Amino acid sequence: MTTLRVLKFGGSSVGASERLVRVTDLILREQAIGPVAVVVSAMGDTTDWLIEAAHAAERGDQRVAEAVVERVGQLALDVGLTALRELLRRPGRDEHAPAPELPTQVSELLVPLRQVLAGVGLLRQCSAQTLDLVLSFGERLSAGILAALLRVRGQAAVAVDAREWMVTDDRFGDALVDEQATRTRLAVLAATWGPAIAVHTGFLGATPDGRTTTLGRNGSDYTATLLAGALAASEVQIWTDVPGVMTGDPTILRDAYPIARMSYQEALELANFGARLFHPRTMVPLIEGRIVLRIRSTMDPEAEGTRIDEHGAPTAGPTCVTSLENLALLDIR
Numbered sequence: 001m002t003t004l005r006v007l008k009f010g011g012s013s014v015g016a017s018e019r020l021v022r023v024t025d026l027i028l029r030e031q032a033i034g035p036v037a038v039v040v041s042a043m044g045d046t047t048d049w050l051i052e053a054a055h056a057a058e059r060g061d062q063r064v065a066e067a068v069v070e071r072v073g074q075l076a077l078d079v080g081l082t083a084l085r086e087l088l089r090r091p092g093r094d095e096h097a098p099a100p101e102l103p104t105q106v107s108e109l110l111v112p113l114r115q116v117l118a119g120v121g122l123l124r125q126c127s128a129q130t131l132d133l134v135l136s137f138g139e140r141l142s143a144g145i146l147a148a149l150l151r152v153r154g155q156a157a158v159a160v161d162a163r164e165w166m167v168t169d170d171r172f173g174d175a176l177v178d179e180q181a182t183r184t185r186l187a188v189l190a191a192t193w194g195p196a197i198a199v200h201t202g203f204l205g206a207t208p209d210g211r212t213t214t215l216g217r218n219g220s221d222y223t224a225t226l227l228a229g230a231l232a233a234s235e236v237q238i239w240t241d242v243p244g245v246m247t248g249d250p251t252i253l254r255d256a257y258p259i260a261r262m263s264y265q266e267a268l269e270l271a272n273f274g275a276r277l278f279h280p281r282t283m284v285p286l287i288e289g290r291i292v293l294r295i296r297s298t299m300d301p302e303a304e305g306t307r308i309d310e311h312g313a314p315t316a317g318p319t320c321v322t323s324l325e326n327l328a329l330l331d332i333r
Helices: 017-033 046-058 062-089 102-123 128-152 179-190 219-230 264-272 280-289
Strands: 005-009 036-040 157-160 197-201 204-206 212-214 235-240 261-263 292-297 306-309
Touching: 005 017, 005 219, 017 036, 017 062, 017 128, 017 235, 036 128, 036 219, 046 062, 046 102, 046 128, 062 102, 062 128, 102 128, 128 157, 128 197, 128 212, 179 219, 197 219, 219 235, 219 280, 261 264, 264 280, 264 306, 280 292
Parallel strands: 005 036, 005 235, 036 197, 157 197, 235 292, 261 306
Antiparallel strands: 204 212, 292 306
């Protein structure tokens, strides 16, 4: 029996209708090989827009805050409905599966967002705790829409709010995960999904008393690796808009190319020296569970991408070049 694999899709992978359709193709293709779980980020620039809305409400500018909420909802609807129309035109879809009411789904989720922002406006204060709650709506929109589109394609799917199982402390904005409590909750929840593909919100957690937290930089990748470790997955696939870990920054080095294999240690070193693709915290569940990490491109799904494991490349040699920007080196004697 093929063990579970976790597929993570970033905001650029779900921020346009044609890419969102491609994501459903990729999920179903991987599901045909063996069971999968999915982690998804907020669409496109949604997270930045939600920060903008929170700051506008804090200034007392509810008109701007409302306009930003409308922009968030319109992006979700434009992407979701266009993808839905494309899928409904495809042959072989499940004729008995009802088309999802995406406008209702989106509008209902935006109601509590507007209520939170109204409270921020009244208090003229947006704490780190409140900001985390505001930011949570981006991933919740993505997960709900993607799960609905998978059901249109005849695949049982359920949107899972990671706040139901990701237990953290109350360091809002950069929360620390209680891994034992998280594993306990996840084991109970996973038993309720059955054969459905679980589409999880990345980036989000909650304190033991239910307050929303976020996991900070690379939070959705961290969600994916924690999920993989807790469910004893064999592999995590990070689907992004680059064809793998490159030998250098392709915006600087025009002949940069993707690396086929590298080790956990090499990935940690790259994270230490400025590679934004990795965060040391993200790697820990992989190392502990000896879980393979693959970096793959939604734009070129046939490419193998980069495989990261405990062994790395069979031959030693330089891996790649990375850089840290906006730093100065001081030599003090």
